[in-house]
Amino acid sequence: MAKGTLYNKVWDAHAVAQLPTGQHQLFIGLHLIHEVTSPQAFDMLRERGGKVAYPARTFATMDHIVPTTSQARPFADAQAESMMQAIERNTAEFGVNFFNFATGKQGVVHIIGPELGLTQPGMTIACGDSHTSTHGAFGTLSFGIGTSQVRDVLATQCLAMDAMKVRRVEINGQLKPGVTPKDVTLYVINKLGVKGGIGYAYEYAGSVFDGMSMEGRMTVCNMAIEGGARAGYVNPDETTFAYLKGREHAPKGAAWDKAVAVWKGFASDKDAVYDDLVTYNAADIEPMVTWGVTPAQSVAVGGSLPDPAATPDAGERGSLETAYKYMKLKPGQRMTDVKVDVAFIGSCTNGRIEDLRAAAAVAKGRQVSKSVKAFVVPGSMQVKVQAEKEGLHEVFKAAGFEWREAGCSMCLAMNPDQLVGDQVSASSSNRNFMGRQGSSTGRTLLMSPAMVVAAAVTGHVADVRTLA
Amino acid sequence: MSKVITVTGRAVPVRGDDIDTDRIIPARYLKEITFTKMGDYPFFDERFAADGSQKPHPFNEARFQGAQVLLGNVNFGCGSSREHAPQALVRWGNPAQPGIKAIIAESFAEIFAGNCVMLGVPALVASKADVASLQALAEKAPATEFIVDLAAMEVRAGGLSVKVTLPESRRKALTEGTWDSTGLLAANADKVAANAKKLAYMNGYQ
Numbered sequence: 001m002a003k004g005t006l007y008n009k010v011w012d013a014h015a016v017a018q019l020p021t022g023q024h025q026l027f028i029g030l031h032l033i034h035e036v037t038s039p040q041a042f043d044m045l046r047e048r049g050g051k052v053a054y055p056a057r058t059f060a061t062m063d064h065i066v067p068t069t070s071q072a073r074p075f076a077d078a079q080a081e082s083m084m085q086a087i088e089r090n091t092a093e094f095g096v097n098f099f100n101f102a103t104g105k106q107g108v109v110h111i112i113g114p115e116l117g118l119t120q121p122g123m124t125i126a127c128g129d130s131h132t133s134t135h136g137a138f139g140t141l142s143f144g145i146g147t148s149q150v151r152d153v154l155a156t157q158c159l160a161m162d163a164m165k166v167r168r169v170e171i172n173g174q175l176k177p178g179v180t181p182k183d184v185t186l187y188v189i190n191k192l193g194v195k196g197g198i199g200y201a202y203e204y205a206g207s208v209f210d211g212m213s214m215e216g217r218m219t220v221c222n223m224a225i226e227g228g229a230r231a232g233y234v235n236p237d238e239t240t241f242a243y244l245k246g247r248e249h250a251p252k253g254a255a256w257d258k259a260v261a262v263w264k265g266f267a268s269d270k271d272a273v274y275d276d277l278v279t280y281n282a283a284d285i286e287p288m289v290t291w292g293v294t295p296a297q298s299v300a301v302g303g304s305l306p307d308p309a310a311t312p313d314a315g316e317r318g319s320l321e322t323a324y325k326y327m328k329l330k331p332g333q334r335m336t337d338v339k340v341d342v343a344f345i346g347s348c349t350n351g352r353i354e355d356l357r358a359a360a361a362v363a364k365g366r367q368v369s370k371s372v373k374a375f376v377v378p379g380s381m382q383v384k385v386q387a388e389k390e391g392l393h394e395v396f397k398a399a400g401f402e403w404r405e406a407g408c409s410m411c412l413a414m415n416p417d418q419l420v421g422d423q424v425s426a427s428s429s430n431r432n433f434m435g436r437q438g439s440s441t442g443r444t445l446l447m448s449p450a451m452v453v454a455a456a457v458t459g460h461v462a463d464v465r466t467l468a
Numbered sequence: 469m470s471k472v473i474t475v476t477g478r479a480v481p482v483r484g485d486d487i488d489t490d491r492i493i494p495a496r497y498l499k500e501i502t503f504t505k506m507g508d509y510p511f512f513d514e515r516f517a518a519d520g521s522q523k524p525h526p527f528n529e530a531r532f533q534g535a536q537v538l539l540g541n542v543n544f545g546c547g548s549s550r551e552h553a554p555q556a557l558v559r560w561g562n563p564a565q566p567g568i569k570a571i572i573a574e575s576f577a578e579i580f581a582g583n584c585v586m587l588g589v590p591a592l593v594a595s596k597a598d599v600a601s602l603q604a605l606a607e608k609a610p611a612t613e614f615i616v617d618l619a620a621m622e623v624r625a626g627g628l629s630v631k632v633t634l635p636e637s638r639r640k641a642l643t644e645g646t647w648d649s650t651g652l653l654a655a656n657a658d659k660v661a662a663n664a665k666k667l668a669y670m671n672g673y674q
Contacts, residue, residue: 013667014667016659016663019652020646021638021644021646022636022640023641025652025660027663036550039502040503040551048650050650053660054664064495086501122668123669130579145549145582146579146582149586152650155650156650156656157660157664160649194546195543198576198577226547228543255673258673258674259669259673262668262673315596318483319485412495414499436495438495440513441518
């Protein structure tokens with residue numbers, strides 16, 4: 001049993017009671033909702049004649065279904081329009097905060113929470129979305145929930161939870177030039193597997209995370225769930241506080257100083273006890289790219305594809321064979337020989353300003369290959385405004401990228417941004433599942449934003465460090 | 469709320485590790501604002517080609533229609549938190565067909581397993597060898613009745629009897645009929661308010 005970790009401290013501060021089942025009732029400090037997984041929860045609440053217990057603690061936006069070419073209403077897709085009207089109706093009826101287009105603060109739910117300063121160290125955060133783990137970057141306990149649990153949070157501001165174990169994932173040393181947080185998180189998932197984190201919260205620690213920006217930490221925590229860990233976090237430090245200072249919902253004045261003191265107290269103790277510890281060497285990490293249909297099926301960009309025959313476990317071998325068949329790739333093939341048709345930069349994993357800066361730095365002065373459709377989707381309206389202030393949109397457009405409006409876009413393709421047929425996409429998103437990007441035969445290669453640009457300009461997977 | 473102590477019915481094996489919730493229900497079906505029609509969509513893209521023709525999949529096979537126990541492998545239900553996935557399994561088929569009422573696998577993704585409990589569906593873990601035996605039995609003799617017994621924590625079918633596990637809190641919630649947690653949580657409203665008062669951020673860090 002872990003002791004003295006941030007996880008333990010946040011859990012204990014929010015544990016309301018033990019339920020007759022033995023589960024724990026956990027108070028949720030921040031509840032984020034979006035249009036896809038909330039309408040049924042509001043309906044259930046209505047059926048039971050309930051109201052939202054703590055409406056000031058729930059914040060809504062829309063991201064999954066919004067088109068990125070134009071936010072004009074009504075949406076062309078009648079289903080998407082109906083979903084929009086549902087969240088407008090529900091937030092109005094139940095008195096829930098709503099960041100719609102008119103506020104200028106709409107965006108991917110896991111991007112706007114931090115950028116508005118809503119996400120604060122020591123909180124419990126829940127959202128009907130598995131990538132809620134993103135918020136752990138601020139030293140929170142944050143995890144995805146299903147719609148019936150969204151109902152529970154709306155009705156009671158609480159969840160019935162079982163305790164988690166804590167694994168410290170420690171990476172020390174110096175990352176090589178050109179290796180990004182996305183590569184770090186893909187590397188960890190590759191090492192621990194997509195099911196390695198089941199039952200765990202991951203504490204990311206060591207000099208690599210100490211030196212990482214908040215945007216980078218968010219990218220890493222975002223994909224904790226892809227390794228099976230429902231939650232991932234980094235202990236709060238001066239980088240965290242500097243990011244939060246001055247943000248709209250962050251405490252101000254005297255309250256700021258008190259808040260920082262409170263936040264520091266949540267960090268794991270030096271003598272904290274963990275259920276498990278793994279350590280990696282930063283220098284071993286290369287720019288990573290997935291080739292298969294799970295986020296663990298990845299290789300260093302210069303590598304070649306693994307041989308299923310060398311895998312002893314029949315289940316894993318079956319997964320590799322499924323991946324090869326679906327991806328139309330062969331063992332031994334070099335990743336840099338794989339051609340791409342679409343290049344997508346965006347998502348809750350890599351749609352923040354720092355990601356766009358990194359991508360623009362590579363795109364500057366280069367041209368997207370004629371055979372590639374390339375587009376950039378800012379993670380929020382505020383990210384878009386900032387990027388335009390810095391002229392990044394001009395860099396992208398000059399290079400041949402389309403510049404879009406904020407939304408989830410082709411990460412999950414619940415909107416017009418979708419692959420067609422068996423197109424191959426170089427994507428800065430988080431999931432390469434079969435059919436994930438909108439075509440039941442579409443193929444996704446996950447990589448960092450800079451690597452997506454490298455693929456876009458060469459027309460194939462390429463090592464951004466050796467770009468001509 | 470009903471107590472879930474035993475589930476009795478035929479079984480359908482869905483083989484493969486890491487079957488994610490995008491495979492269980494593709495995202496485009498999440499654009500509906502109710503769960504009502506989710507039963508039309510489980511494994512849709514694995515069952516149907518783009519032209520609407522059927523692909524080989526256990527959910528398409530006549531012998532598995534009406535099955536109530538799903539037999540999966542490793543990390544079943546990984547990926548997206550969408551409750552639409554268990555909703556699609558629970559509502560699978562036509563009104564005459566009961567849908568999936570219990571799932572047995574080698575392991576489950578955490579969010580998926582939690583969503584199952586919220587719907588009164590036990591997500592039970594069995595050993596690799598036992599799952600293989602159960603899957604083989606269901607394929608060889610699909611008419612076999614499986615008895616999922618949460619009191620004895622075992623599954624009995626066609627002479628087989630295998631041990632299954634489930635966190636005790638979930639077993640209690642199911643067998644005592646308290647798996648719909650809203651009522652339990654709401655009963656502690658005073659304690660919730662007291663806890664909220666102690667949290668610095670709830671008081672503006674004053």
